[in-house]
Amino acid sequence: MAGGESGRPFEFTPTWVVALVCFVIVFISVFVERALHKLGRCFKHKNQDALFEALQKLKEELMLLGFISLLLTVFQGLISNICIPNHLANIMLPCKMETIQHLTANNGRRLLAEVVSDTCSEGHVPFLSLEALHQLHIFIFVLAVVYVVFCASTMVLGGLKIREWRHWERSIRNEASRHHRVHAPHLHLQEFMGRTGRYWRKFRVVSWMAAFFKQFYGSVTRSDYTALRLGFIREHCPSNPNYDFYKYLMRTLEQDFKKIIGISWYLWMFVVIFLLMNIAGWHAYFWMSFLPLILLLIVGAKLEHIITQLAKDAAERSGDVEGIPVRLSDELFWFHRPTLVLYLIHFILFQNSFEIAFFFWIWTTYGFKSCIMEGLDFVIPRLVIGVIVQVLCSYSTLPLYALVTQMGSMFKQTVFDEFTHDLILTWAKDRKFASSEANESMSKLTTEPTNPICLSQQPVSEIELSCPNKS
Numbered sequence: 330m331a332g333g334e335s336g337r338p339f340e341f342t343p344t345w346v347v348a349l350v351c352f353v354i355v356f357i358s359v360f361v362e363r364a365l366h367k368l369g370r371c372f373k374h375k376n377q378d379a380l381f382e383a384l385q386k387l388k389e390e391l392m393l394l395g396f397i398s399l400l401l402t403v404f405q406g407l408i409s410n411i412c413i414p415n416h417l418a419n420i421m422l423p424c425k426m427e428t429i430q431h432l433t434a435n436n437g438r439r440l441l442a443e444v445v446s447d448t449c450s451e452g453h454v455p456f457l458s459l460e461a462l463h464q465l466h467i468f469i470f471v472l473a474v475v476y477v478v479f480c481a482s483t484m485v486l487g488g489l490k491i492r493e494w495r496h497w498e499r500s501i502r503n504e505a506s507r508h509h510r511v512h513a514p515h516l517h518l519q520e521f522m523g524r525t526g527r528y529w530r531k532f533r534v535v536s537w538m539a540a541f542f543k544q545f546y547g548s549v550t551r552s553d554y555t556a557l558r559l560g561f562i563r564e565h566c567p568s569n570p571n572y573d574f575y576k577y578l579m580r581t582l583e584q585d586f587k588k589i590i591g592i593s594w595y596l597w598m599f600v601v602i603f604l605l606m607n608i609a610g611w612h613a614y615f616w617m618s619f620l621p622l623i624l625l626l627i628v629g630a631k632l633e634h635i636i637t638q639l640a641k642d643a644a645e646r647s648g649d650v651e652g653i654p655v656r657l658s659d660e661l662f663w664f665h666r667p668t669l670v671l672y673l674i675h676f677i678l679f680q681n682s683f684e685i686a687f688f689f690w691i692w693t694t695y696g697f698k699s700c701i702m703e704g705l706d707f708v709i710p711r712l713v714i715g716v717i718v719q720v721l722c723s724y725s726t727l728p729l730y731a732l733v734t735q736m737g738s739m740f741k742q743t744v745f746d747e748f749t750h751d752l753i754l755t756w757a758k759d760r761k762f763a764s765s766e767a768n769e770s771m772s773k774l775t776t777e778p779t780n781p782i783c784l785s786q787q788p789v790s791e792i793e794l795s796c797p798n799k800s
Contacts, residue, residue: 383587387477390591394473401466411456412449423607424700468690472600475689476592476682479719483678484586486720487727491578497551498575501558520552522644537630540637544629548725549732553636556643557732560655565740578731580743589675596679603683612703614687618711621680621718625726628673632729635661639736659738667737670730674722681718684711 339347365388372381419426449455457465558574566572606613639655646656659665688711691701702708735741 377583380583380586383583383590386587386591390473390477393592394470397469398466401462405459405462408457408462409455409459410448412453413456415452415454418454421605421608423609425609464690464694467694468686471690472683472686473592475686476679477590479678479682479685480586480590483719483723483727484582486723487731488579488582490724490728491582491731494549494554494578495575497554498558498573501555502571502573520550521556522640536637537634540633541626541630543633544626544721544725544729548629548633548729554732556655557636557639557736560639560657561735561740564657565744577744578735581735581741582727582731584741584743585671588671589678592679593675596676599676599679600683607701609700612707614684615703615707615711617680618684618714621677621684622714624673625677625718625722628670628677629721629726629729631663632670632726632733635733635736655736657736657738662734662737667734670734674726674730677718677722681715681722685715688712 365384369381369384372378372384561574562570562572603614603617606617638661642656659667663669688702688708691699695701
């Protein structure tokens with residue numbers, strides 16, 4: 330390098346420069362930490378325990394990013410001093426060698442390290458240059474930030490869509506209070522059962538096609554909400570016919586947000602695979618951009634098809650007036666696991682975030698005309714697909730997921746409000762503690778034989794587990 334390009338070493342750097350940089354970094358870090366702390370206190374004050382736990386999960390992800398950053402910083406010297414033969418360094422490149430030489434000659438842009446390490450002998454190059462380590466460091470940070478933003482925006486937009494159901498809930502509850510019993514409007518039930526359509530829609534292929542296109546317009550109607558709500562309450566909450574189903578959906582959505590806000594280990598493995606496939610001429614990222622869209626359309630069609638199946642079953646049992654209009658079952662879902670849908674949405678959001686984060690990283694680092702960008706013919710479709718996935722997931726798939734996955738055989742713990750849930754946990758801990766004390770006392774009795782005591786047979790205060798009556 331030319332003299333002065335590498336900068337002064339630390340011992341010859343002015344102290345005011347070191348102090349100023351240190352102050353700015355510490356100030357930004359403390360400001361972000363206090364802002365997160367204030368946000369957590371706000372969630373606690375508003376009894377938003379699920380969102381508070383999601384914030385704690387976000388802090389864990391930030392700590393993981395900090396640890397990754399520390400590892401890259403500590404071991405960058407060691408990694409850059411590892412040497413490999415030239416022929417190994419010239420395979421599986423994201424840009425062809427002639428493209429790199431052309432850009433270097435005309436623009437002076439360093440896509441690869443131009444400075445050969447003094448530790449490598451002739452015919453060898455560094456395993457990973459300091460510049461490449463630095464850019465990898467930046468990309469991991471950008472990916473995490475974009476993913477968190479995408480998850481938060483999806484939940485916010487999807488929550489706004491779901492909040493439209495609050496008016497339906499109020500209307501149903503008001504009508505039920507006037508009739509002093511659960512009274513499902515026959516008009517809505519008939520409309521719900523009308524999803525099965527005429528004879529030609531009873532064919533499996535036609536039914537799936539109708540479900541596929543239904544997700545694009547009116548994915549959840551009031552008749553769907555009314556019928557599925559009634560089926561859930563009669564199955565899980567028969568003692569509380571006026572149960573607030575809408576609040577249950579919102580609590581469940583907040584709990585699910587806590588699960589998807591983090592980047593799981595298997596998602597990091599996908600990052601490694603995606604980076605490995607970025608080979609010149611493959612256009613791997615262009616083809617992979619279709620993956621989240623395809624998965625999202627399949628998931629949306631499946632959820633719509635489940636509603637159609639429930640409507641078909643209700644139509645076949647329409648004579649059973651007092652029975653459950655909608656029969657809940659895990660058999661409707663893939664592998665009898667409703668939670669599998671959440672994992673698919675998790676992967677879809679992450680893959681879409683990866684595509685957008687990689688685009689912005691390449692754009693800001695190497696420019697729009699970089700060989701890694703692959704030209705407008707590949708960039709524009711990727712961006713359009715990314716926007717479509719984000720909008721469709723927020724306004725269609727997420728509301729469908731929030732409603733349809735409650736049609737499984739089991740209800741979630743969010744069926745209880747916060748007070749009742751804490752009460753049950755406290756009762757369970759007290760019973761466990763009392764049981765352990767009784768067992769310890771029994772073990773100390775070595776003289777007179779006594780009759781065995783079964784604590785589970787002792788009378789306890791009864792707690793309604795099906796659904797708490799609203800106080």
